[in-house]
Amino acid sequence: MKILIVDDEPNIRDLMHRYLSLDSIESDRAENGLSAQRMLREEAYDAALIDLKMPGMDGLSLISWMRGEGFRMPIIMMSAHGEIIDAVSALKEGAQDYIVKPFDPEELTIRLKKLVEAQHLKNLVESETRNNLEDEKQLFVGESNSIKKIKDVIAKISDTNSTVLITGESGTGKEVVAREIHAASPAKEGPFVAINIGGVPENLLESELFGYEKGAFTGAVSRKTGMFELASGGTLFLDEIGDMPLSLQVKILRVLQDRRITRLGGTQTMPINARIIAATNKDLEQQVRDGAFREDLFYRLNVVRIVIPPLRERREDIPLLAAGILKRLNRQMGHKVSGISADALQELCNHDFFGNVRELENIMERAVIFAGAEEIQIDDLDLRGSVSLHTQIKDEPKLSTTEAKSLKDVEVDAIIHALHRWEGNRTRAAQELGISRRTLINKIAEYDLNL
Ligand SMILES: Nc1ncnc2c1ncn2[C@@H]1O[C@H](COP(=O)(O)OP(=O)(O)OP(=O)(O)O)[C@@H](O)[C@H]1O
Ligand SMILES: [Mg+2]
Structure with missing residues (x-):
């Protein structure tokens, strides 16, 4: 356990340092906000003890900077008598606790230890949840030639940072492939940030992507970190890129060229090191010809191209996919359906899945609910719904x-x-x-x- 002590008074710094060392807790001492910032960048601390009033950068600004930069360790603020109001703002800025000087160093040590333990517990729960989610996540299943080729491409680009464009009909697994690329990349420990371009109202899209500075426009009451920044050290998945308004396309192009962004209302440019993966079920080439998508942006994105064929063109993947889906559903729903009968499987393989893997998942989900026996039978498959839906459109x-x-x-x-x-x-x-x-x-x- 390592603590950062920030106080301009040397005797307080040293007193706390000594007290903590009695408990075999290591600590570093900073005499002002600036050196604290430097130390925080270089060393990992389990908690910080920060004085409110300091010359130069005060404690409040330091806390707000820390939270803005994503430092999540517990913070205890120290203040003198009569600074209660500031202590309240400290809690608002993200401190967990405050203590009024003069204080009992032993009590402070106890509070610190409690906070650090609580934080460790919280981290543990979060990483457990993440692991569980990962278990639930569908792996990229398939043995057809086209899927094998896609797996080869993913392996080949695994140690690069190149931009990837994934195209394919709805439900073919574009997001699955994007996550797979991320998981195979050197940035796999970093975040996978996905934004559905078509799902965000046009007027919010720019600030979602680029973030903004406090006061950039009416309503910008605090700073907002954009998706490009959030994905730093990881992958940014621009889903439904074909829905990107033309006015924003040129700005995205600039980011891809310069690898830098400026928050809205900001003056400073910041480097972007996220890998970019874009996906669409639209015919982007056609959109380029129609003038709905910029040609230069298209070429910037189309560095590595992955085309996922529709499921009806790789029917040999159906049994494997169905088996994987069944396993997951059994686990999620607590059912005990052991398999699929031969003729039910044959029926699935003959079906034209116009909704691709997503449709297969829906059909399987229904089947698992209705399967009375241990095996899914033909009668449990409701393929008519989807088939008739299709013929209906034609007719x-x-x-x-x-x-x-x-x-x-x-x-x-x-x-x-x-x-x-x-x-x-x-x-x-x-x-x-x-x-x-x-x-x-x-x-x-x-x-x-x-x-
Ligand atoms: N190869 C695969 N292996 C396992 N699961 C898959 C595979 N392909 C697709 N899926 C599953 O099918 C569903 C649809 O996949 P996904 O969301 O990636 O499709 P999409 O191409 O992004 O669709 P849309 O264009 O509608 O967004 C998901 O639940 C996904 O887990
Ligand atoms: Mg998708």
């Missing part, structure tokens, strides 16, 4: 154009039909309508379609 009569209708009516009609066909799934409905998910959501709001 659906085109919207009548003979009647005079306003453009709005036609749109409303098309939207309601599409949503109905896809059982309210907005992503699918938007795909069918040939518009982005965000445009669909905007239109639902605009036409006040309470769906």
Whole structure:
């Protein structure tokens, strides 16, 4: 256990240092905020003991800097009598405890030890949860040639930092592949930060990505760290990159070129060392031709390209995927379905999964619930739903154009039909309508379609 003591009064520093050493607790001493910052960058501390009033950078600013930089260790603030108000602000800034001078060094040592223990416990619980989540996570399953090739590519790029573009239909496993690339990379201990570009309102997207400084605009009451910064030392997954508004595309391009960002309202540029992985189920080449996606950005992203074929073009993966899904479902749902009967499996292999692996997962989930026996039988598989859904789309009569209708009516009609066909799934409905998910959501709001 190692503690950082920050106080401009040498006698307090030394007193605490001595007391802690009686308990065999190591400590370093800093005489002001600046040297504390330097020491924090160089050494790992289990807790910090910080004086409120110091010349230069005071204790409050130091705490706020520490929390801003992501230092999570417990902090105890020391203040003199009559500084209670400041002690309250200290707690607000992120200190766990404060103690009023003059204090009993023994009591302070006890409080410190308690806080450090509590923090260790918290870290332990968090890492356990993370491990459990990792267990739950689906591994990248597949033995078809196309999946083998993708696994080869992942292995080849594992010690590089190159930008990757993943394309494939919805539900083919683009996010699975992105996580796999991260897990195989030197940055695997770093964060995997994912942002769904299509899911963030356009006006918030820039600040989500770049962050902002306090006061950058009305409402920016405190500093916000953007996704590029959050992903530092790890991977930034830009999902649904095809939905990136043109106005932002040029800014993203600049980040990829310069490897630096500036927070909104900020003046300082900061280096970005996150690996960038982008994904889309759109035809980006076509979007480039249509002028909806910048060609230069496309080439910046398309350094390594991974195309995931639809499941119906690699049917040999179905049994393996189904087995993996079954195992996970059994664990999650506490069921004891041991397998799939031969003809049920045959039926699965013949099915055209237009929703790809995600559809297979849904069908399996239903089957596990309905399977009375230990094996999933043909009757437990509800493939009709998806098949008829598909034929229905093909058979659906085109919207009548003979009647005079306003453009709005036609749109409303098309939207309601599409949503109905896809059982309210907005992503699918938007795909069918040939518009982005965000445009669909905007239109639902605009036409006040309470769906
Ligand atoms: N090869 C695979 N092995 C195991 N699970 C997979 C595989 N491919 C996909 N899955 C599972 O299928 C589901 C869909 O995968 P994922 O979310 O990665 O698809 P996606 O391509 O990102 O889809 P969308 O375009 O709709 O976002 C997930 O639950 C994922 O765990
Ligand atoms: Mg996805």
